[in-house]
Amino acid sequence: MPENFRPTGRAVGYALNVFPYRTLAELWACLEGDVLKLKGIAFPDEPFPIELRLSESLLSELRDVAPLKAFLDAHGLALVTINAFVMPAFHGERVKERVYLPGWHESDARVRFTNVCLGLLAKCGKGENLPVSVPFGALKPVPMEAVAPNILRCAKHAASLDRRCVVALEPEPGLCVETTAEAVEFFDRFVPDDLRPHLGVNFDLSHQLVQFEDLGESVAFLQRHGVPIAKIHISNAAELTEWKPFHTDSIYLHQVCGIDATGQKTYFSLDWPDTTPSPAIKKFRVHYHLPVFPSGDGSTLAEVERFLAATLPTIHPSVPAIIETYTTRERLVETAARELDWVREKISLSARGTRV
Numbered sequence: 001m002p003e004n005f006r007p008t009g010r011a012v013g014y015a016l017n018v019f020p021y022r023t024l025a026e027l028w029a030c031l032e033g034d035v036l037k038l039k040g041i042a043f044p045d046e047p048f049p050i051e052l053r054l055s056e057s058l059l060s061e062l063r064d065v066a067p068l069k070a071f072l073d074a075h076g077l078a079l080v081t082i083n084a085f086v087m088p089a090f091h092g093e094r095v096k097e098r099v100y101l102p103g104w105h106e107s108d109a110r111v112r113f114t115n116v117c118l119g120l121l122a123k124c125g126k127g128e129n130l131p132v133s134v135p136f137g138a139l140k141p142v143p144m145e146a147v148a149p150n151i152l153r154c155a156k157h158a159a160s161l162d163r164r165c166v167v168a169l170e171p172e173p174g175l176c177v178e179t180t181a182e183a184v185e186f187f188d189r190f191v192p193d194d195l196r197p198h199l200g201v202n203f204d205l206s207h208q209l210v211q212f213e214d215l216g217e218s219v220a221f222l223q224r225h226g227v228p229i230a231k232i233h234i235s236n237a238a239e240l241t242e243w244k245p246f247h248t249d250s251i252y253l254h255q256v257c258g259i260d261a262t263g264q265k266t267y268f269s270l271d272w273p274d275t276t277p278s279p280a281i282k283k284f285r286v287h288y289h290l291p292v293f294p295s296g297d298g299s300t301l302a303e304v305e306r307f308l309a310a311t312l313p314t315i316h317p318s319v320p321a322i323i324e325t326y327t328t329r330e331r332l333v334e335t336a337a338r339e340l341d342w343v344r345e346k347i348s349l350s351a352r353g354t355r356v
Contacts, residue, residue, distance in 0.1 A: 010317050012234070012343050013049030014038065014336050015324040017083055020091035024061035034333050036075060041337045047078040047126070051322045054120075056087040056113055062120070069124040078126040080320045081231055083133050084117040085170060090326070095251045096271065100175070103138035104147035110134075114154045114167065122163040128318040131168035131230040132158075133202040136183065137176035139270075144176050148190040151199070155191075158198040168202035168230035173210050173255040173287055174270045180208060180218040184225045200230030204324070205307060206237040209300040210257050210285045212265050215307045219314065229315055233324040234308075234343055237300045238286040246286055248272050252327070255287035289325045291335055293342035308346040 019034055021027045039048040054062075062068065072079055086099045087110070102109045114134055121130045134154075137147045151169065158165040169186075171177050177186050183201050191199055201222060208218055222229060238246060246254070250272075258267030258281035267281045277284075290299045312321065323343060328335050 010312065010321060010347050011049050011078075011080075012340060012347065013051060013078070013080055013320060013322045014042075014340060015051040015053065015083060015233070015322050015326065017051070017053035017086075017090060017324065017326045018328050018332055018336065022055070022058065022089055022091065024058055027058060031071065031075075031077070035077065038333050038336055039076065041333070042340045043076070047076045049078045049080045049126075049320065049322070051081045051083050051320070051324070052079055053083040053086070053090065054117055055089060056109075057089075059113065059116055059120075065120055065123050072124060079121065079124050080127045081125075081131045081133065081168070081322060082117045082121045084114050085133055085135055087113055091251075093251065096253050097139065099253070100135050100138055103142065104135070104150045105138055105142060108150070111150050111153050115157045118154070118158050118161060118165045118167070122161045122165050125163065125165075127320065129164050129166055129230065129320075131166040131200065131202065131320065133168040133170050133231055133233075135175060136169040136171045136178075136186075136201075139174055140176050140178075142176050144182075144186050144189065147176065148186070152190065152195065155195045155199040159195065165198065166228070166230040167199050169199065170202040170204055170207070170233075172204070172207050173257060173268070174253070178207075179211055180213060180221055184221060184227055187225065187227045196226065196228055200228035202231040202233060203229050204233035204235055205304055206233070206235035206287060206289055206300070206324075209237045209303055210255060210287050212257060212259055212263075212285065215303060216311045219311050223314070229319055232312070232315065232319060232321045234292055234304065234321055235324045236290045236292045236304050238288045238290055239298045239300050240284040240286065241282075241298065243276055243281075243284065246272070247288055247327075250288065250327070253287065256284055258282075258284045289327045291325055291328065292323055292339045305346055308343065309349070312347065 019030045021030045117132045154167045254272040256269045260266045
């Protein structure tokens with residue numbers, strides 16, 4: 001794979017955080033097994049854009065990145081982005097609020113971890129803009145001003161690298177930056193123009209749909225205010241029109257939002273609530289990444305489809321678009337291949353001017 005790898009048109013990749021690797025040995029087994037199998041199905045004759053998930057413990061084992069780079073290059077795996085959101089383990093145990101630890105404001109640990117991931121991506125990455133996604137802040141009520149200094153330190157480190165690397169801040173329900181309006185506020189208040197090439201937003205569809213945002217309006221708002229979109233997570237949230245148990249055994253937070261009959265967002269619970277919400281709440285959305293294809297479950301898939309048709313074409317094709325469905329529990333490769341087929345078909349139809 002050439003060093004100046006550039007996808008033709010809109011390349012869609014897949015987030016490897018669906019695979020439950022925890023150690024370096026397990027990562028190698030994943031790459032040599034499931035990832036190459038997925039490439040053979042979905043990308044037999046072209047590079048497969050991937051998002052690599054790293055943890056603090058795994059990164060401590062990865063002292064020499066040369067073998068990793070050689071393997072990726074030899075097998076047509078294009079590392080276009082790194083997910084540095086979760087520093088602890090992400091599978092096999094209760095995760096919940098631990099995904100945000102340590103917080104940006106609590107120590108230098110988050111800065112060190114992010115900077116190492118930026119350096120690794122600069123050495124192994126393929127593409128014009130190389131984003132490393134991280135949490136956009138810490139859980140409320142931690143304010144923006146508490147997390148801004150360390151976030152800016154990482155952006156300055158990204159600017160010092162030989163490659164164009166970007167810290168991709170990911171809004172999420174419950175964080176001090178969770179809505180698109182709050183993302184714009186953060187950039188207006190804290191981010192100088194000279195750092196904006198190295199600091200942007202990881203626009204996760206599921207996260208903004210849980211907030212009942214209009215995705216097209218949100219992207220246009222970011223663009224009007226000069227907030228770079230560094231990366232896109234193509235993801236699908238759950239939608240409930242009646243209150244019923246929903247994967248209450250999940251090791252991840254549920255982050256439930258609800259709207260009333262007027263469409264106003266009037267309900268939020270960071271996790272699955274202990275008490276039934278008021279009957280005045282008419283629709284709920286849950287931060288639970290359902291597959292990005294028709295599955296029969298209540299979901300926001302129609303909103304995802306509209307985004308792919310109308311909004312994605314307004315975003316520069318150098319911005320990585322990555323499917324992220326880490327909640328899949330079985331048939332991981334087959335499900336991922338089906339998602340890739342569905343998303344690429346919708347993008348192809350849109351490129352030909354077909355209404356979807």
